[in-house]
């Protein structure tokens with residue numbers, strides 16, 4: 001692993017008596033694609049929430065990003081520092097076109113001039129492999145896959161160092177998942193570290209360099225995808241006894 005860009009140390013999050021995240025520690029190397037797996041309710045989204053401060057930080061533990069503690073910082077400051085996330089639900093502006101959506105995001109994120117915002121929008125559309133013939137479509141008219149591309153492009157426009165994606169493959173067909181695989185590798189090659197929560201194991205195992213598996217809020221296994229997938233505890237908890 002290269003230098004750590006994210007260090008999570010003994011992170012915990014409780015909701016009343018429920019410990020949704022329990023003493024979770026891991027590091028993500030600069031430039032990695034790092035996977036997060038686990039059954040429903042195992043704490044994956046809660047982990048993303050407490051890392052980004054949206055809408056809460058950890059109950060206890062430390063999170064460092066790019067060498068600085070961020071676990072007590074407000075969400076907007078964390079995002080501005082280069083840790084950017086998407087959500088399971090597409091956040092679209094249905095009445096804006098793809099181009100307009102990105103221009104709004106560009107100006108909001110960077111105090112840019114109109115021409116600079118246009119260039120930024122163009123560059124993230126290319127990175128998200130968006131069909132240039134579709135950039136003047138309304139967001140509401142896009143296919144499920146195109147909405148995912150727009151979501152990723154919108155996140156990329158703030159030039160994150162780390163992009164955190166929460167189940168981007170949900171609702172996609174197999175050919176679309178293959179396209180998403182190539183898209184993520186392209187974004188990563190462009191220098192963006194990626195944290196990926198994903199239920200579609202084929203995608204997670206294909207793109208991740210390392211991964212953790214959560215179960216009931218705690219890390220059940222971690223390491224190289226090929227090793228993790230052979231772990232009997234993972235097969236039992238996550239895969240129902242067989243891969």
Ligand SMILES: Nc1ncnc2c1ncn2[C@@H]1O[C@H](COP(=O)(O)OP(=O)(O)OP(=O)(O)O)[C@@H](O)[C@H]1O
Nearest residue numbers: 015018019020038039040041042043044045046047
């Ligand atoms: N705001 C909240 N208040 C109370 N309990 C919560 C809250 N958010 C999550 N939980 C609980 O914390 C646990 C972990 O939930 P979380 O959404 O993080 O799991 P997940 O692994 O992301 O699940 P999924 O794969 O279904 O998205 C679950 O038991 C959930 O019900």
